[in-house]
Amino acid sequence: MFPRPIEKSSVGVQTAYKIFLPIALFIWLLPLLAIFMTSVRSAADINSGNVFGWPTDFQIIENYTAVFTQSDAVTYFLNSIKITLPTVAISVALACLAGYALAIYRFRAALPLFFVFIAGNFVPFQILMVPVRQLSVETGLYNTVTGLVLFHAAFQTGFCTLFMRNFIKALPMELIESARIDGVGEFRIFWHLVLPLVRPAIAALSVLIFTFIWNDFFWATVLTNGEASKPITAGVRALNGQFVSQWHLVSAASLLAAVPPVLMFFLMQKHFIAGLTLGATKG
The missing domain is CATH 1.10.3720.10 (MetI-like)
Structure with missing residues (x-):
């Protein structure tokens, strides 16, 4: 009825758990990471098609300041x-x-x-x-x-x-x-x-x-x-x-x-x- 504690599982299950948990966590946080990366890009970077790649120019202060200005x-x-x-x-x-x-x-x-x-x-x-x-x-x-x-x-x-x-x-x-x-x-x-x-x-x-x-x-x-x-x-x-x-x-x-x-x-x-x-x- 209740999930079995991972500590009571076999060594193979515990190893698989330790491997796949960070992967699942990364996939779950991926949209939030994508939003953050977009928030530090420049407008020219996005308009040129560089949406998911590494930003060519980080504009953290400029973008977050522009939200209020x-x-x-x-x-x-x-x-x-x-x-x-x-x-x-x-x-x-x-x-x-x-x-x-x-x-x-x-x-x-x-x-x-x-x-x-x-x-x-x-x-x-x-x-x-x-x-x-x-x-x-x-x-x-x-x-x-x-x-x-x-x-x-x-x-x-x-x-x-x-x-x-x-x-x-x-x-x-x-x-x-x-x-x-x-x-x-x-x-x-x-x-x-x-x-x-x-x-x-x-x-x-x-x-x-x-x-x-x-x-x-x-x-x-x-x-x-x-x-x-x-x-x-x-x-x-x-x-x-x-x-x-x-x-x-x-x-x-x-x-x-x-x-x-x-x-x-x-x-x-x-x-x-x-x-x-x-x-x-x-x-």
């Missing part, structure tokens, strides 16, 4: 921060409250309501493109940072609630019953007892949602039209002119856009792994 990259980055951080806060906060109610309280509509949250995660977001865009236009939220925050929070809360409900459900009910017997209020139980116990899960969920929202391109394209409210994922396209494709600048901007989620993961790596493995063992 030839576009509104600073505005795009700020918009991404304004969109991502409030969305994470709203989604996780609502998920903790809803997950606590669905996991702890026993009422007739608890299970059907939980199924509604689950079913929402399986709705293809492409079919919601037209009604969501129309709703944003009618409510005045189209092409605004506020609109992106609200719609992202609405779409992510279902998954977050499913995530938090399962973790809170795994907590010993005796702890909550003991606190109730001692006369502790429900909000104090939630704030001082439940939240500290599921803190690793909250950290893991925050990293996931941060990555989802920061890397979103679909809704950033559907719900924005001007440059003032675009996040970095949609703003990268502004580096391509109407008649000239500046792929070296697009590649540089793409790599810069990928830095915050990577930093977020490494800074929260300890809590992220602890959150994913919470409740995986007994004792």
Whole structure:
């Protein structure tokens, strides 16, 4: 049922593993390496057809500086921060409250309501493109940072609630019953007892949602039209002119856009792994 540890395999299998693992890792990282090599080329190098070969001229400082001088990259980055951080806060906060109610309280509509949250995660977001865009236009939220925050929070809360409900459900009910017997209020139980116990899960969920929202391109394209409210994922396209494709600048901007989620993961790596493995063992 479970994979066999490589240490318990034969010497031949271990040798083959050590040989093919670096090869597989290199193949997996090859697209990222190609983007990096493109980001340090000159425009003349790309136009001459030298796309996959060794660059004839390295323009690291020039290309990465041009991302900020030839576009509104600073505005795009700020918009991404304004969109991502409030969305994470709203989604996780609502998920903790809803997950606590669905996991702890026993009422007739608890299970059907939980199924509604689950079913929402399986709705293809492409079919919601037209009604969501129309709703944003009618409510005045189209092409605004506020609109992106609200719609992202609405779409992510279902998954977050499913995530938090399962973790809170795994907590010993005796702890909550003991606190109730001692006369502790429900909000104090939630704030001082439940939240500290599921803190690793909250950290893991925050990293996931941060990555989802920061890397979103679909809704950033559907719900924005001007440059003032675009996040970095949609703003990268502004580096391509109407008649000239500046792929070296697009590649540089793409790599810069990928830095915050990577930093977020490494800074929260300890809590992220602890959150994913919470409740995986007994004792």
